[in-house]
Amino acid sequence: MPDVLWAVLLTSALPRDEYLSYFRLVVDAAYKSDLKMGILHSDGAKLTERQFDSLFAPLFADAGVLNALTPLLLFENLPDRQHWMRHLTLLDYEQALQSLAQAVARTLDHQSEASTDCRWLKLVFMMAAGMMQMPTELARPIIGFPRIGDMRSVRPSIRAAEIALSSMPDKEQNQWPAAFWKECWDKTDCVPAPQREPESGQAEGVARQLIELYALVGDHFFSVCETTDINPRLDAVFGMVLYGINLAMTLNHGTAHRRVEGRLAIRTLTEIVITLSFLLKRDNPNLWQKFRSHGSGQAKLTFLKMIDFESELPDYIDLDEIEMFANEDIWQEFTSIELGNWAGMDLRKMSEEAGLIDVYDKYYGWPSGYVHGQWGALRDTVFDLCLNPLHRYHRIPSLPKRLMGSVAIDALHLVNMLLDSLNMAYPSFKSRVKKPGPAKSEAPLDSDKEGSVEG
Numbered sequence: 001m002p003d004v005l006w007a008v009l010l011t012s013a014l015p016r017d018e019y020l021s022y023f024r025l026v027v028d029a030a031y032k033s034d035l036k037m038g039i040l041h042s043d044g045a046k047l048t049e050r051q052f053d054s055l056f057a058p059l060f061a062d063a064g065v066l067n068a069l070t071p072l073l074l075f076e077n078l079p080d081r082q083h084w085m086r087h088l089t090l091l092d093y094e095q096a097l098q099s100l101a102q103a104v105a106r107t108l109d110h111q112s113e114a115s116t117d118c119r120w121l122k123l124v125f126m127m128a129a130g131m132m133q134m135p136t137e138l139a140r141p142i143i144g145f146p147r148i149g150d151m152r153s154v155r156p157s158i159r160a161a162e163i164a165l166s167s168m169p170d171k172e173q174n175q176w177p178a179a180f181w182k183e184c185w186d187k188t189d190c191v192p193a194p195q196r197e198p199e200s201g202q203a204e205g206v207a208r209q210l211i212e213l214y215a216l217v218g219d220h221f222f223s224v225c226e227t228t229d230i231n232p233r234l235d236a237v238f239g240m241v242l243y244g245i246n247l248a249m250t251l252n253h254g255t256a257h258r259r260v261e262g263r264l265a266i267r268t269l270t271e272i273v274i275t276l277s278f279l280l281k282r283d284n285p286n287l288w289q290k291f292r293s294h295g296s297g298q299a300k301l302t303f304l305k306m307i308d309f310e311s312e313l314p315d316y317i318d319l320d321e322i323e324m325f326a327n328e329d330i331w332q333e334f335t336s337i338e339l340g341n342w343a344g345m346d347l348r349k350m351s352e353e354a355g356l357i358d359v360y361d362k363y364y365g366w367p368s369g370y371v372h373g374q375w376g377a378l379r380d381t382v383f384d385l386c387l388n389p390l391h392r393y394h395r396i397p398s399l400p401k402r403l404m405g406s407v408a409i410d411a412l413h414l415v416n417m418l419l420d421s422l423n424m425a426y427p428s429f430k431s432r433v434k435k436p437g438p439a440k441s442e443a444p445l446d447s448d449k450e451g452s453v454e455g
């Protein structure tokens, strides 16, 4: 695009019929001359004053066209700047930058009409200057563009031919496009995008429901617990359900459901839903025990590692508590430490066996990127587009996104799946979170207008 900047400027300043007729006049001038060249600015730099002036004479006859071309003088590195300087005067620097930005915005999309017209100019000029030959049936619609042939096929063929032409090895190492973008970067500031407000997705009134549910699940534990013996199945089922409700409660506090934290939590919630369903599907006492022992083993491993740090323990670690967890079921010397996943299989396999592959696909993959700090998550959270077309819509640091699409309703869906599992493992438990209807207001979830648990 910088290679035919003069043409790009005209596509923005003039109606299409007019700029196309100017393009044709320049092409005609090339056809009548004995110039063997292309129409790039670097080609123009090789012309004598007389050659250049006769090629572009039609443009210089019109004051409006000359005015539209003045942004060319913004660029110190424009290859044929000396020629343009003889004809143009830059009076209003700011206005020239504005016009340039508008023209560049029209052609940044390489499939836009203006871009295709500029590509056509490059092609047809090469043909007129005898630098390119084509079979007649291919050449006719290009020469007659945009009046001859079906534009649905002519336009793509122009783009394809020009792209092929541009990707031929560059003998002279055209430095101008890179210099153009560098000068744009040096001369203009970034334009940060305003923070967008996605659909609210507020789960209004669910905070109290979750608190009530948490209490009901606790009550249910006492109604089904028959002894004080260690019961890995009972503890795992109730533990996972309560942990999941707790996560959903955290999400429904303030705007956490619309920030990164929401994505971290929804991923964990998904893992719990799948793990619990998988355990119930097999419902094997050894497997329930394995799930529990793996956790105790992790506590033991943490304890043994942390004890080496003595006075330099991380703030969040309570060593006495971890020691207690490690020794709760059996003395830690008898607890084995198993590395890797507790079941020796990945979550995707578990979700297949539990018939929850759709849950895995919907809620696990993309949020995992946020857990691992991968590029997609960084891009979404702390970068945004610069809206200055002269910067090619690059990405710039932004305020952390606080208003992502809400995960609140999705969290409720997953909590209800946990409750279904609870009901299956220890019937009967019929309470579910009542999902709110379409969002009506921006009121926080923990506002006074609360719904109630559907019993």
Ligand SMILES: [Zn+2]
Pocket: 189, 190, 191, 386, 387, 388, 391, 394, 396
């Ligand atoms: Zn920028």
